[in-house]
Amino acid sequence: MNPFIRIFRYGDIPEDKSGAGIVSSQSKNDWPLWEVFIRSTQGLDHKHVGSLHAADAQMAIENARDVYTRRMEGVSIWVVESKYIHASNPDEAGSLYDPSADKVYRHPTFYQLPDAVNHM
Amino acid sequence: MPLPDLEKIFEHKIDQEVKIEPRDWMPDAYRKTNIRQISQHAHSEIVGMLPEGNWISRAPSLKRKAILLAKVQDEGGHGLYLYSAAETLGMSREEMINDLHSGKAKYSSIFNYPTLTWADIGAIGWLVDGAAIMNQVMLTRTSYGPYARAMVRICKEESFHQRQGFEALLVLSRGSAEQKAMCQDAINRWWWPSLMMFGPRDSESSNSDQSMKWKIKRKSNDELRQQFVDMIAEQIKVLGMRLPDEELQWNEARQHYDFGSINWDEFWQVVKGNGPCNKQRLEARRKAWDEGAWVREAATAHAAKRNSRTAAA
Numbered sequence: 001m002n003p004f005i006r007i008f009r010y011g012d013i014p015e016d017k018s019g020a021g022i023v024s025s026q027s028k029n030d031w032p033l034w035e036v037f038i039r040s041t042q043g044l045d046h047k048h049v050g051s052l053h054a055a056d057a058q059m060a061i062e063n064a065r066d067v068y069t070r071r072m073e074g075v076s077i078w079v080v081e082s083k084y085i086h087a088s089n090p091d092e093a094g095s096l097y098d099p100s101a102d103k104v105y106r107h108p109t110f111y112q113l114p115d116a117v118n119h120m
Numbered sequence: 121m122p123l124p125d126l127e128k129i130f131e132h133k134i135d136q137e138v139k140i141e142p143r144d145w146m147p148d149a150y151r152k153t154n155i156r157q158i159s160q161h162a163h164s165e166i167v168g169m170l171p172e173g174n175w176i177s178r179a180p181s182l183k184r185k186a187i188l189l190a191k192v193q194d195e196g197g198h199g200l201y202l203y204s205a206a207e208t209l210g211m212s213r214e215e216m217i218n219d220l221h222s223g224k225a226k227y228s229s230i231f232n233y234p235t236l237t238w239a240d241i242g243a244i245g246w247l248v249d250g251a252a253i254m255n256q257v258m259l260t261r262t263s264y265g266p267y268a269r270a271m272v273r274i275c276k277e278e279s280f281h282q283r284q285g286f287e288a289l290l291v292l293s294r295g296s297a298e299q300k301a302m303c304q305d306a307i308n309r310w311w312w313p314s315l316m317m318f319g320p321r322d323s324e325s326s327n328s329d330q331s332m333k334w335k336i337k338r339k340s341n342d343e344l345r346q347q348f349v350d351m352i353a354e355q356i357k358v359l360g361m362r363l364p365d366e367e368l369q370w371n372e373a374r375q376h377y378d379f380g381s382i383n384w385d386e387f388w389q390v391v392k393g394n395g396p397c398n399k400q401r402l403e404a405r406r407k408a409w410d411e412g413a414w415v416r417e418a419a420t421a422h423a424a425k426r427n428s429r430t431a432a433a
Contacts, residue, residue, distance in 0.1 A: 030212070030213075030214055031416070031419070031420065033204075033207070049273075050201055050204055050269075050270070050273075051204045051207075052200060052204065053213060055416075055419035055420050055422065055423040056419075056422070056423035056426060056427070059419060059423070066193075066197075067197045067200055067201075070190075070193070070194070070197065070277075071277070087143070089143070090141065090143045090144050091121070
């Protein structure tokens with residue numbers, strides 16, 4: 001099974017309805033969905049905060065500014081049309097993420113060192 | 121994976137307090153219950169803008185006007201967070217809005233009451249938003265991830281709504297005799313409908329049991345209502361006003377306030393569409409939607425034109 005699936009909204013539209021080339025069966029005036037990412041302060045990553053509908057990228061940024069930064073929550077906004085986001089399949093979470101569970105030696109706390117150098 | 125296994129995984133997640141995310145398998149009824157509840161919640165935020173919008177142009181000062189504008193804008197934002205959360209369950213925005221406009225979907229009955237005086241704006245903030253916050257704080261721990269995240273964001277913003285409402289009433293309560301009377305009158309009219317916001321009694325709430333099992337709800341209607349009464353019965357002392365309930369009394373044994381019985385006939389009448397403003401609210405929503413149609417079309421056309429230019433270049 002392909003571990004990567006395409007999602008249409010950051011929700012759960014089944015795969016057969018997903019994909020960039022698909023024309024909505026609804027009215028042509030239905031604006032596409034965009035995912036919004038906000039950088040809260042200079043020096044931090046952009047973080048996903050939610051989604052909204054907009055006709056184009058510029059409108060998506062303007063709406064995101066009105067909806068997600070009314071209280072100085074951000075200094076920078078990214079928007080991406082939801083249909084372009086690819087996500088790992090939750091059904092495969094076990095095979096994807098469990099293998100790292102028994103590799104404690106990847107963590108610094110695995111190593112017992114003498115007190116003299118333990119701040120290493 | 122066979123269905124019983126999927127169900128077992130789902131139940132296990134609920135037991136272990138692991139949030140359910142959009143792509144996870146979930147029982148159909150869980151999906152439907154969440155769609156119904158989240159979309160109704162979204163509709164309530166949007167319709168809730170109407171009674172307050174009534175006073176934006178008539179707010180007593182520029183400060184109050186700016187505050188009210190900010191609050192109404194918040195409600196619009198809250199509606200949007202919630203619509204987005206409901207959309208992750210597979211229902212389109214357009215479908216939800218159509219259901220609201222056709223009368224198929226419900227919204228909180230409280231917004232079918234009129235805002236007759238300026239003091240109503242204060243009472244709405246303090247009582248209506250206060251009641252909503254009780255429910256919403258509980259929902260920050262709801263089992264469906266996108267709903268819980270939307271609620272966290274909403275709760276952060278909502279506390280200003282309640283505080284500004286109380287403050288507006290506080291000013292009136294320290295004002296002239298007319299202002300005091302106006303304050304008391306608003307409290308009289310909004311108190312009982314606010315108690316109804318928590319929904320039917322537990323013994324008569326059809327959806328409650330399963331919702332508690334699935335941890336969509338964490339507290340029952342009656343529990344939340346009692347919590348609200350206990351809070352407001354104390355806060356009203358600061359205003360020097362009184363709640364319109366002769367039976368309201370501290371019960372030492374229960375460590376809660378006792379309160380009078382709610383007029384459930386009125387509750388069901390308003391739910392069924394016969395409240396003072398049901399018709400007016402839906403008409404206002406439909407009108408806004410219809411009159412905004414050209415904007416939606418123009419924006420789509422503009423985006424298409426810009427796309428084709430970019431493609432040609």
